[in-house]
Amino acid sequence: MATGLEPAAQQREGRRGGGEFRGPRGGGGREFRGQSRNTIGTARIDTPREFRQERRADRQDFRQERRGDRQDLRREQRGDLRDFRQERRADRQDFRNGVVTRPEFRADRRDDRQDFRRDQRGDLRDFRRDRRDDRRDFRADRRDDRRDYRDNRRDWDRREWDRRGWADRGWNGRDWDRRGWDGRGRGWDRGWRNDRRYDWYGWRNQNRAFFNVGRYYPPVRGWNYRRLGIGFTLGAPFFASSFWINDPWAYRLPPAYGQYRWVRYYGDVLLVDIYTGQVVDVINDFFW
Structure with a gap:
């Protein structure tokens, strides 16, 4: 049972809920990476124009995901700062009411600042890691799309040559x-x-x-x-x-x-x- 006389740091953990006050980020990058590569720009297309349109749509989706990630990071940082200030106000109120002594109050303030900065650095590190993974996956998807497109075009050309009767006009199976x-x-x-x-x-x-x-x-x-x-x-x-x-x-x-x-x-x-x-x-x- 809480008596109201616990150390301020313990009360702070109770208010913050063990650091779980931050909701999950929108996860734009994680959603992007979670998709099947077959759904991110299908290469089953017939013309270079359609391939370019598909590539353009992929870039637009990727940029929207990036913007969503940045907005989620800023929203999370603003929430962290808001919660940090509320904790600071609660700590000052506890100090005025005599719940904690001045040394304890200063130690709690120092711990709060360190925890807040550590959280901010961790969020930024995770955000940058997500961005790197997003770029890596996006480039891999682009390479796969190009490879599939070339394979499809070669298959289409081969079928077209056979259909039009070009295959037997001087073609010996290796070159002209x-x-x-x-x-x-x-x-x-x-x-x-x-x-x-x-x-x-x-x-x-x-x-x-x-x-x-x-x-x-x-x-x-x-x-x-x-x-x-x-x-x-x-x-x-x-x-x-x-x-x-x-x-x-x-x-x-x-x-x-x-x-x-x-x-x-x-x-x-x-x-x-x-x-x-x-x-x-x-x-x-x-x-x-």
Whole structure:
């Protein structure tokens, strides 16, 4: 039974309830990490536009979770400060009523400050740890999404090739049949422009936003745009894999087999022999 004469520290623990007055934080980060990765941005999509929209939605959700975590931390800190001040007022009242002596009152005040600062440091440490875990999980989810997206696109391309009958047109199961190559790019059939399947111009008119791919940053400092033609030899940095168009069909371009790759060059698209760097085909003003 409480007699009212217990030490102030014991009374304080009774008022604080053993330090459990703080409610749980909103747990934005914990909720984010608790989700299944299959539900955070599904990669079962068919077009790069849908993939970008999914990525954008993931970033927005992640930022909202971060904002929620910050708001919860501030709300918790304000609650801690409010409870700390109430305890200080109760301690002063106990001192005035003679429940505790001055040395006990000062010792309790010192203990209160230490406990309050320790709680604040612990909350901040937990918050930062949650943030680190959130970022780590978010990046892992993004990597998984990209991997799933690439797998899905490869599967889609393979099915599309089989459906359209491309699989047997010079494809030998490993690369394009080299019997049609002469090593200087003359084996590439530029008559694909007469094939209505590859009407990239009409496709662009129907999907203008999809061809707005953002600013081009040349890989060589000081390099300015110059219009390139067939037969020009590019330096290796200009046809690095980061500039490849890995899904030509998404832009209604013909597939590039073997040593050929479609490469973005400013607003143009080049078909490059990546073994020699030679430009084999050119489409000017392809992107907006």
